[in-house]
Amino acid sequence: MPTVQVRSSAGSYRVVSAPGSLAQASQLIAGLGExxxxxxxxxxxxxxxxxRAVAKAIPxxxxxxxxxLFDDAESKKRLSTVEQIARQLVRAGADRGAxxxxxxxxxxxxxxxxxxxxxxxxxxxxxxxxxxxxxxxSAVGGKTAVDLPEGKNLVxxxxxxxxxxxxxxxxxxxxxxxxxxxxxEVVKYGVIADPKLFAFLAKRMDTVLRRDPKALDYIISRSIxxxxxxxxxxxxxxxxxxxxxxxxxxxxxxxxxxxxxRFLHGEAVGWGMLxxxxxxxxxxELARADAIRILELIVSVGPLPRLGNLSPSLLRRIMASxxxxxAGRVLWVLPRRIGKTEWGKDVPWPVVARTxxxxxxxxxxxxx
Numbered sequence: 001m002p003t004v005q006v007r008s009s010a011g012s013y014r015v016v017s018a019p020g021s022l023a024q025a026s027q028l029i030a031g032l033g034e035x036x037x038x039x040x041x042x043x044x045x046x047x048x049x050x051x052r053a054v055a056k057a058i059p060x061x062x063x064x065x066x067x068x069l070f071d072d073a074e075s076k077k078r079l080s081t082v083e084q085i086a087r088q089l090v091r092a093g094a095d096r097g098a099x100x101x102x103x104x105x106x107x108x109x110x111x112x113x114x115x116x117x118x119x120x121x122x123x124x125x126x127x128x129x130x131x132x133x134x135x136x137x138s139a140v141g142g143k144t145a146v147d148l149p150e151g152k153n154l155v156x157x158x159x160x161x162x163x164x165x166x167x168x169x170x171x172x173x174x175x176x177x178x179x180x181x182x183x184x185e186v187v188k189y190g191v192i193a194d195p196k197l198f199a200f201l202a203k204r205m206d207t208v209l210r211r212d213p214k215a216l217d218y219i220i221s222r223s224i225x226x227x228x229x230x231x232x233x234x235x236x237x238x239x240x241x242x243x244x245x246x247x248x249x250x251x252x253x254x255x256x257x258x259x260x261x262r263f264l265h266g267e268a269v270g271w272g273m274l275x276x277x278x279x280x281x282x283x284x285e286l287a288r289a290d291a292i293r294i295l296e297l298i299v300s301v302g303p304l305p306r307l308g309n310l311s312p313s314l315l316r317r318i319m320a321s322x323x324x325x326x327a328g329r330v331l332w333v334l335p336r337r338i339g340k341t342e343w344g345k346d347v348p349w350p351v352v353a354r355t356x357x358x359x360x361x362x363x364x365x366x367x368x
Contacts, residue, residue, distance in 0.1 A: 004224050007232040008142055008160040015140055015228060017166040017221050019213065022050075022128065025057040025165055029099065029126055032162050036097030039065065039089060041112040043072035046104040046130055049173040054103055054128070061101065065092055072107040074260035077147045079155060085115040099124040099162075105131035105178075106138040106265060110156070113144030117159035125161040130170040132182020133266055136189070136223035137244075139164050141231040147260075151321050152252040158236055166224065168216045180302045181266030183208065184247070187297055188273065189223045192243045193230070195339040197222050198297065205300045237324075242343035245324055246333040247272035250356070253318040254310070262305050270304050271359065278355050278362065279347055280334040290338050299366045307363060312356040316349070 001024065004015040016028060029038065038061040040054065047054075047069055055062065068088045070081055089098070100123055102112035109127055116125035129139040145156025171179065190198030197219065201208065207215045227244070234241040251272030255263055263271070277294045280286035319330045330352070332345045 002221060004221075004228045005232075006140060006160070006228045008235055009158075010142075010160050013160055013162050013164070015164040015166060015224055017135075017168075017224055019168050019217065021165050022053060022167040022170065023057050025054070025101075025128065026060065028163060028165060029058065029101070032099070032124065032126075034097070035099040035124065036095055037063075037065070037093065038099045038101055039092060039094050040067040040101050040103060041085060041108065041115070042067055042069055042103040043105075043108055044069050046072065046108065050103065050130060050170060058101065067103075068092075070108075070111070072104055072111075074107060074147070074255065074265070077107050077111055079146055081111055082115050082118070082146060085112065086119050089115070089119055094119070094123065096120050096123060099126060101126045101128060102139075103128045103130065105129065105134045109134050109139050110143075110145050110153070113159055113161070114146055114156055117144050117157040122159070125159065127161050127164045128170075129164070129166060131174055132171060132179055132220075133185055134182075135166045135168070135171075135220055136182065137185045137227060139166070140224055140227045141241075141244075142235065147256075151256050151318060151323075154321075154323060160235075166220065168213065168220055171211065171216065178264060179211070180209070181264040181270075183301045184266040184270040184273065184298070186219050186223050187301065188244075188246050188269065189226045190297070191273070191294055191335055191338060192246050192333075192341045193226045193339060194222065197226075198293075198338050202293065202297050202300070205297070209302070239343075242324070242331075243333055243341050245343070246335070246341055247276060249319060249322060249324060249330065249332055250275050250315065252322060253315045254307075256318050257310055257314055258308075262308070267304050270298055270301065271307065271363075273298055274362065274366070275355050275359055276332055276334055278359075279332065279351055280336070282351055282355070283334070283347070285342070285345075286335050287337065290335070293338060294335060295366060303367045304363065307360045310356070312353040315356060316352070 142160030
């Protein structure tokens with residue numbers, strides 16, 4: 001079964017990515033060693049689609065225990081939700097030998113991961129991601145976090161899982177908008193690290209949007225390999241890992257400014273990638289031909305929700321409190337060419353403000 005190894009300070013772990021791998025979950029988890037109990041954490045909507053299959057694949061998670069379910073809306077990604085999960089774990093008898101299995105998208109993985117990192121000072125964590133965003137990005141790399149009203153992912157921990165099981169079959173029940181949203185993260189990988197992946201997406205986006213199994217298998221496995229390579233070299237985001245924030249600085253601010261109600265995560269990142277591509281072009285850091293190719297690929301994923309009237313000064317305040325800011329300075333990841341980016345770029349605020357101001361017009365032109 002195709003496997004990628006990810007190195008971390010807590011030891012290496014496997015990402016198993018293959019159609020049908022969910023059915024092998026019990027065997028794969030058993031390979032981690034003895035556990036005093038398996039506790040499933042998911043959301044009601046994910047469980048409606050995949051609960052029966054997960055329960056069949058991991059029968060040892062039964063034994064009279066019900067899955068711990070919570071609302072996986074971004075607005076519920078809060079410390080209070082972590083507390084609710086921890087209290088349910090206590091009542092279910094979870095001890096330090098327990099294994100938490102997170103089944104769901106990015107919110108489930110982030111929240112369940114943070115719960116695993118902090119419950120009894122840390123218990124074993126396994127991810128079974130069921131969305132594109134989670135499969136290609138958030139389930140790999142060991143970041144766990146919850147949001148504060150002041151910003152996204154401001155409270156969390158680096159806590160690598162012991163195993164990630166990626167089954168592309170679980171994407172069959174994903175709503176089309178959520179599926180498309182996740183593809184912006186795949187586009188990100190093409191821009192920051194892999195011209196071949198970029199070219200494949202540019203040529204085969206229609207096939208990907210139809211969820212062709214072979215196309216999905218390729219883009220998911222390639223994205224995982226890129227993410228694994230980056231985080232293995234820089235687990236705690238001190239240098240190289242910052243390239244994974246391409247499009248995320250403004251994207252996270254857009255999510256926060258709209259109270260997580262207007263954009264799905266990938267959609268906000270899509271706008272963020274449009275913005276930083278425009279900045280790089282203005283600063284003459286990026287050739288016009290590459291900029292056009294990047295913009296065209298982002299647009300090919302489909303229309304983005306309208307930005308509306310968002311204040312550059314408000315977004316500046318939000319970005320200044322972002323975990324990636326340094327002493328209030330907003331640092332950016334800018335594309336230099338397809339497959340190559342620079343991180344830690346201090347872009348003059350007038351350029352940023354002008355880009356944000358002009359972004360709705362750019363969007364209207366691109367998505368007409």
